[in-house]
Amino acid sequence: MSNVDVKLVLRSTRVITPDGTRPASVAVAAGKIAAVLPYDAEVPPGARLEDFGDDVLLPGLVDTHVHVNDPGRTEWEGFWTATRAAAAGGITTLLDMPLNSLPPTTTVANLATKQEVARSKAHIDVGFWGGAIPSNVKDLRPLYDAGVFGFKCFLSPSGVEEFPELDQEQLARSMAEIAGFGGLLIVHAEDPHHLAAAPQEPGPTYADFLASRPRDAENTAIEGLIAHAKRLDARVHVLHLSSSDALPLIAAAKREGVKISVESCPHFLTLTAEEVPDGATEFKCCPPIREAENQDALWEGLADGTIDCIVSDHSPCTTDLKTPDFATAWGGISSLQLGLPAIWTEARKRGHTLQDVVRWMSAAPAQLAGLGHKGAIEAGRDADFAVLAPDETFTVDPAELHHRNQVTAYAGKTLHGVVRSTWLRGERIVENGTLAEPTGRLLERNN
Numbered sequence: 001m002s003n004v005d006v007k008l009v010l011r012s013t014r015v016i017t018p019d020g021t022r023p024a025s026v027a028v029a030a031g032k033i034a035a036v037l038p039y040d041a042e043v044p045p046g047a048r049l050e051d052f053g054d055d056v057l058l059p060g061l062v063d064t065h066v067h068v069n070d071p072g073r074t075e076w077e078g079f080w081t082a083t084r085a086a087a088a089g090g091i092t093t094l095l096d097m098p099l100n101s102l103p104p105t106t107t108v109a110n111l112a113t114k115q116e117v118a119r120s121k122a123h124i125d126v127g128f129w130g131g132a133i134p135s136n137v138k139d140l141r142p143l144y145d146a147g148v149f150g151f152k153c154f155l156s157p158s159g160v161e162e163f164p165e166l167d168q169e170q171l172a173r174s175m176a177e178i179a180g181f182g183g184l185l186i187v188h189a190e191d192p193h194h195l196a197a198a199p200q201e202p203g204p205t206y207a208d209f210l211a212s213r214p215r216d217a218e219n220t221a222i223e224g225l226i227a228h229a230k231r232l233d234a235r236v237h238v239l240h241l242s243s244s245d246a247l248p249l250i251a252a253a254k255r256e257g258v259k260i261s262v263e264s265c266p267h268f269l270t271l272t273a274e275e276v277p278d279g280a281t282e283f284k285c286c287p288p289i290r291e292a293e294n295q296d297a298l299w300e301g302l303a304d305g306t307i308d309c310i311v312s313d314h315s316p317c318t319t320d321l322k323t324p325d326f327a328t329a330w331g332g333i334s335s336l337q338l339g340l341p342a343i344w345t346e347a348r349k350r351g352h353t354l355q356d357v358v359r360w361m362s363a364a365p366a367q368l369a370g371l372g373h374k375g376a377i378e379a380g381r382d383a384d385f386a387v388l389a390p391d392e393t394f395t396v397d398p399a400e401l402h403h404r405n406q407v408t409a410y411a412g413k414t415l416h417g418v419v420r421s422t423w424l425r426g427e428r429i430v431e432n433g434t435l436a437e438p439t440g441r442l443l444e445r446n447n
Contacts, residue, residue: 005029006044008426010385012057013039016358017377026057028383031425035379052387055420058358059377060092060124060384061340062365064149065239065263065311067332068094068126071117072102077316077404079121082336083440085314085402087123087430089337090386090419093366093374093443094124098131098152099163100315106131106163107139108146115442122440124424125384127369132174132185133164140177147444149369150184152239155221156192159286159331165192172228179234184368186237189221190287202327204279209326213288215243222246226253226260235259237368240313242268242287244297251306261308261368264298266342267333269310271409281322281329283409285315299350302360309364312339316405334408337401341417342410344390354390370445383426392418402435 008028015024015036023039027047043049063086070078086094096114098105105111105128118126130148132140140151153174154165166174178185194217201208222238226249229236238250241264253260267285272292276283283289301307315332323329335342340361347357366375373382395414398406422430429436 006034006047009043009047009049010052010057011039011049012052012387013054014056015377016056016058016355018363021353021355026377028426031383033377033379033381033383036377052420056354056388056390057377058090058354058386058388059362059375059381060386060422060424061090061361062093062369062371062374063091063311063314063336063339064095064309064365064369065265065313066094066096066336067100067315068096069100069316071113073100075318075404076100079118079126080438081402081404082314083121083123083126083438084435085337087422087435088402088419088433090340090388090422091336092124092384092386092422092424093127093371095127095129095149095369098129099158099160102162104131104163105129105143105148106133106136108142111143111146111148119442121438122442123429123435123438124440125443126440127443127445129186131163132166132178134166134170137174137177140174140183141181144181144183144445149445150186150237151178152186152188154188156188156190156195156217158188168224172232175228175234175236176232179232184235184237186239187225188239189225190217191220191224194220200327202325204324204326206273206276206278206280206283206326209284210273210288210290212327213286215245215290218243218287219246219249223249226250226258229260230256230258233259238262240265240268240287241298241307242290244294244301247297247301247306254306262306263309263311264302264307265311265313265333266335266339267409269295269298269302270342270346279324281324281326282407282411283333284326284329284331285313285333286331303352309368310339310343310360311365312336316403316407318405319407322407334403334405335410336403338396338408338410338415340386340388340419341394341415344417345415348416354388371443383423385423387420387422389418389420390416392416394418
């Protein structure tokens with residue numbers, strides 16, 4: 001690509017690239033990164049220079065676990081609001097989960113419905129997961145051919161009747177079908193028998209809710225998932241890992257060559273059971289936020305590579321569904337706009353760098369989804385960026401969030417890391433909290 005094509009150069013003393021963090025100038029042409037140049041490289045004639053000084057230029061984040069709920073439950077969230085919140089938080093690509101919308105993404109026709117709704121509302125790039133439910137094995141290959149990035153299933157009740165869970169026989173059948181065409185199965189791994197056997201005490205006390213979702217439910221489900229994946233030579237991904245007890249199982253499976261990857265979420269890595277007040281169901285999610293000791297072990301799993309990536313599992317609802325009773329309140333954490341500062345605040349305390357955060361929240365999720373044109377600042381990738389002031393702090397005010405419902409477990413917390421601007425394919429889509437009109441594209445697998 002010649003200098004004539006370069007219309008924009010982004011410069012910072014701290015640019016996070018796959019080769020490390022360094023002063024650099026990033027040349028952009030036709031929405032792509034043309035080159036990563038020395039800091040003082042000459043700006044091509046006719047190109048505009050944006051100099052960010054000491055603010056950090058990092059690749060736009062990729063969030064592969066977002067419940068947008070649109071259409072059908074748009075009072076919970078929607079593509080317009082979710083993608084605005086994501087953009088404000090430095091996320092430039094998200095993958096939408098197949099449930100909590102009506103219809104769920106379990107057929108090609110349903111996928112087309114969701115794509116049509118999203119098309120004009122997306123502030124960032126949006127792709128879609130398909131769903132694997134007991135009745136749709138025949139739909140899995142057509143959905144894959146239509147561009148979904150993989151398939152989500154539950155092993156315990158999902159919370160919505162239109163998206164039933166798979167039993168072990170159904171899991172094996174769906175996994176075999178997906179493995180047959182080289183697809184990816186992503187799994188909400190909690191064993192229903194362990195959940196049914198756990199004490200169920202309704203009310204506002206968090207300890208009672210925590211007891212109702214024991215670690216054993218996750219551990220047993222993951223153990224079974226590994227066994228199926230090993231037997232079928234299938235690619236599987238464990239969603240929202242909460243139980244650190246499962247880490248040795250996962251590490252051993254990886255050493256044996258099982259094709260398994262794992263994510264965790266900001267709420268498990270920054271919030272603890274000990275701090276949840278009674279009745280504060282904005283903290284409710286399934287699996288649950290566990291104790292501080294468990295959180296320490298999750299961070300160790302991130303550091304040693306057992307956990308591959310961090311994604312939001314943004315699962316919002318209307319305020320009235322967050323009743324003070326943990327048994328009946330909707331389970332889900334709203335954090336789409338806050339994931340980067342929440343994780344950076346905790347990571348820096350634990351001796352990790354922004355380079356680590358970028359690996360967990362951009363490069364690894366992009367790799368998981370096969371988004372080879374996302375997730376890094378290097379030539380040939382999409383010119384998607386976030387500009388971060390890493391040492392600045394802010395206090396979370398729910399009223400300032402772009403989520404449709406301003407309910408968040410992070411309310412009142414002081415976090416490090418202010419997103420100054422977000423860029424999608426070389427165009428600034430957020431500047432100091434102000435958003436441009438939507439220019440996001442709908443993504444399909446391998447496209």
